[in-house]
Each structure stands twice: as structure tokens, then as C-alpha cells.
Amino acid sequence: MTGLFPRTRAEVAPGAVHVPEWLSAERQRELVGVCREWARGPVPLRHTRLPNGGAMSVRTCCLGWHWQPYRYSRTADDVNGARVAAFPQWLVELGRSAVAEAYGDAGAYAPDAALVNFYDGAARMGMHQDKEERSAAPVVSLSLGDTCVFRFGNTEGRGRPWTDVELVSGDLFVFGGPSRFAYHGVPKVLPSTGEPELGLSGGRLNITLRETGLG
Template sequence: MTDGLFRLPRERAEIAPGAVHVPGWLPPARRRELVAACREWARGPVPMRHTALPGGGVMSVRTVCVGWHWQPYRYTRTADDVNGARVAAFPGWLVELGRAALVEAYGDDDGYAPDTALVNFYDGAARMGMHQDKEERSGAPVVSLSIGDSCVFRFGNTENRGRPYTDVTLESGDLFVFGGPSRFAYHGVPKVCPGTGTGTTDPESGLGSGRLNITLRETGLAGPHRPSRGPLGA
């Protein structure tokens, strides 16, 4: 059985070389802190918005950025596609959280220095198509943190959007890190499971509904190019 008191524990897993899933890594108190911080960032100076794509489409997730502003397909300090304001500064405590995540995933932080966060909010209908995170000039890993509703996270290959890929269920508090040979793997979210992050599942995050995903990255824009890490981030 997998529900209620008889729910089987989820195990840490290496999904692909350099791609590590750590279930339940964020404790409830840290989830609450992150939700409160994301709410503050969403108020501005650049508000959370649906990103408009160059082809005329609009992303179903809502996004707010910290440190650097991402717009398709580049980083800027000011949100020229929203209101022209400079984005909120990237806080030191978020750097430390990113380093702790790498220690958990790889055994060391290798001098990890994230300088931007993309905060995506998914309601029950939001999805994310298969894509690569490749606007960064750094090959340092991406740290992904999940809060609230569960989702199906599709982690693919580095060549195309199709198979082979692995579907992973990400739940509230989960950590997913991808670097090394998996740094530029295609990935996406084909499904969110509404209501799974509330009630008895995660009553302490304070999110209420939906899924919050926070990805930490090194842009490589403020310093020298950082080479990619080797297998398993070594």
C-alpha cells in the first residue's frame, strides 16, 4: 500500500549521471521561509507574470526572478519585458541553500555561487514543455526545489525533446539537482496533481494551493566562464 499510514518511503535516486533526486530534503520550516520569500518577491519590484514568448505564445506558469531577470532567451538586470524595474537582489542565504543542496547531492559544493533564481508558480492547469536551461554562461549545476502540489517531472536526454526520458514524481520538499553530463538535458513538467500539497500532505508550507518551483543557477555573467562539472558533479 502507498497511501496514508502505509505510504512507502521514497528513496534518493540518481536519475541520470549528474542528476540526483533527494525526496523530502526541505524541512517544513524551510518550506515556510521559502514560501514567504517568494510571496515578497512576487510583489515586486518586478511582479510575478506569465512570460510572453517570441512566437506570440504565453507560458502557463507564472514567473518571478531574483538576481537576474530571465526573458526568452537571455538574462538582464532589469525586466525590460515587464516594467523596466531592476529585479530583487539575490540574497546570501539563498547562496548558502544552494551550496547545501550540492553537498547533499554530490558530497561537496565545488564553490557553487548561484546568482539567480527563477520562481515558477503552477496552478492545476499549468505545464512546462520540454526545454534546456542554456542561457547561462556557466556549466554549474541547476538546483531545483519543489513546494506544494506534486508534479510529474520529465527528465530527458541532451539531444532532443523526445525519448529516452524518465518521469519522476516531485513532491513538496523535494530537491532535484542536475549537472555534469546532465546539465543540458531537456526537461519539463507535463502534469501537476492539484490538491496533493495541501491537507495532510503538506499543511505546514503555508502555500495553500498550487506548486512552487525554485531553481537556482549560476549565470556566469558577472565573472569568468565556469567549466562544466564532471560525472556526478565531481
């Protein structure tokens, strides 16, 4: 339990499910450790460059497929040309467990790409859709470290209506079905809210799992 009152599972929108405290403290520490390994490469953690020349405040590394605005490739042609790290089978199983937790059944869910995002205290993520995938399978989001405000909107545009949800370390958020292409973002990270025992000295890690449909 985090804070004075237990946080309860909630369906934020049809197909969008928030499960607090889904990851155990031990599993969170394990994930922080592997995120450190992934951040070293073969394609290291970096600020993604946008087509307009700007750079995202979040730092990202990828597994399975490399994402850059606005496509996937096997090699990081916008960084160092290296092939991204393979997507491990244990992460496939974790994604299937997450979808089963959210919906009661994982179906044929088979994620093959992960974006690992690191937010320092000043990083933000603007409202956007995850729509480069050819699959409409759910997106799985795992939070580690500092708490953030996660803004979950609608499928029509970046404006209201939206719902702000606090995602705490260990929380699971899955969105699929009618909400698969909803706009979402992170307007704020709450510094120094993560547990020191996690082994992350400040900031927030977010692991998002996707099924690209690229084969």
C-alpha cells in the same frame, strides 16, 4: 515520509540526483513566505511572453538576473523596466548545501540567479534546456506545494528516452555534469496534494537556482 513507503534518493541520470524530503516542513513554510514577498516585486510574478506572441502557463519572477526568452538582464524590460530583486546570500548558501547534498561537495558553486515558478492546476512546462547561462554549473530545483510529474530527458532532443519523477513538496533535484543540458519539463501537476500547513492555498512553487557566469 510521504505515503505508505519511504521514497529513496536516486540518480536519475549521470549527474541528475533526486533527494526526497530534503527541506524540513519549517523551511518549506519559510520559503513560501519569502516567495510571496518576491512575487510582489519590484518585478511581480507574471506570465512570460514568448517570441511567437504566446504566454507561458507558468507564472514567474526572478532574483539576481531577470530571465526572458532567451537571455538574462538586470532589468525586466519585458515587464516594467525595473531592476530585479537582489539575490540574497542565504540563498547562495542554500544552493551550496543542495549541491553538497547531491554530490558530496559543493565545489565553487555560487548561484546568482533564481527563477521562481508558480504552477496552478492547469500549468505545464514543455521540454526545454536551461542553456542561457555561460556557466555549466549545476541547476538546483526546490519543490513546494502540490506534487508534480517532472520529466527528465536526454541532451539530444525533446523526445525519449526520459524518466518521469514525482517531485513532492520539500524535494530537491540537482542536475549537472553530463546531464546539465538535458531537456526537462513538467507535463502534469497533481492538484490538492500539498499540505495545508505549508501556507500555500493550492498550486506548486518551484525555485530553481543557477550560476549564470555573467559576472
